[in-house]
Amino acid sequence: MLVAINGADESRVEAGNAVKGPSFTCPGCKAPVTLAKGRIRRPYFGHRPGAACSYAALETWEHQQAKEDFAAAYRARGLECDVEIEVLSIDGDRRADVLLHAPDDAYHVVLEVQNSPLDYTALEVRTTAYLSAGVPVIWVPILIRKRLDNVQRITGTNIYHVSHFSAPPWQFWIHDLQGGLWYYDPVVRGVWRGLLDDCMLYRNPTSWFADGDEHSAGGHWYSSERWSSLFLEGPFDLSRLRVKRVKRPGRKRRTYRLPGGIGADFLLVDDPRDYTMPVRIGSTKANGPGDFHYYRVERRIDDQWVGASLEASVLPDIALTEG
Structure with missing residues (x-):
């Protein structure tokens, strides 16, 4: 996982910005985690052997890299974003992969990077939860060549x-x-x-x-x-991506439902x-x-x-x- 709690001041810290020395804990299970920061692999926090926590279970390096890259591209434009942040929703606290802040914090948009299988019900429930919280979501699959x-x-x-x-x-x-x-x-x-x-x-x-x-x-x-x-079509550099809000009607298909509301999508510059x-x-x-x-x-x-x-x-x- 990319984010942990700094034991010194209880603040959230991303692995790329953390330094070894302080104690860190998992935001989910609150158990101690270790900062791994070397020359080859990207920095991350890992649970100690024997820990049982589903907070970042089965997360691939592609998933972690995507979150880092989207956050870096957004911040390079001088805008604010959060990684692995809890977002209030109707079914409790939903952890978003990346939370984008519009200029002047006018609204928020969630990016959900997806690689593992999800059933239709889970997709509908998660999307509806975000929409009910007033936070539109963009789903981003990982391309497996x-x-x-x-x-x-x-x-x-x-x-x-x-x-x-x-x-x-x-x-x-x-x-x-x-x-x-x-x-x-x-x-x-x-x-x-x-x-x-x-x-x-x-x-x-x-x-x-x-x-x-x-x-x-x-x-x-x-x-x-x-x-x-x-x-x-592409590929396109992440710096070209902009976010737009769109209004979508609720729709029913033969095997699933598509929730309606104020959603979001990407838009390329030009x-x-x-x-x-x-x-x-x-x-x-x-x-x-x-x-x-x-x-x-x-x-x-x-x-x-x-x-x-x-x-x-x-x-x-x-x-x-x-x-």
């Missing part, structure tokens, strides 16, 4: 396409709530704008004889239940507030009789949808931010 196969770049753009992406259900929930995804990439230490679309598969036609009759099946396109198409990624899986009707369609990646150019030219590629791996 090893899960991306057959990456292609749309020629002439910084948009990449993964045709067969196995998106976990909780990412669909966030995508539906926020109208897209903002992935934190621990490799470049920046963010990608993400968009999920249908993965269209073609079922080849087959025919057979049974009971003296000829039967046929297939010969059509269908939307895969296992795969999605993922578009990634981007219009209504910007949407100009890509989709488009359908083009074939010339000739019948209703057969071809499905392909399309991009919008001059308000016209055209077939996108794809080239084999890999995501860039040069860190946008030093440190």
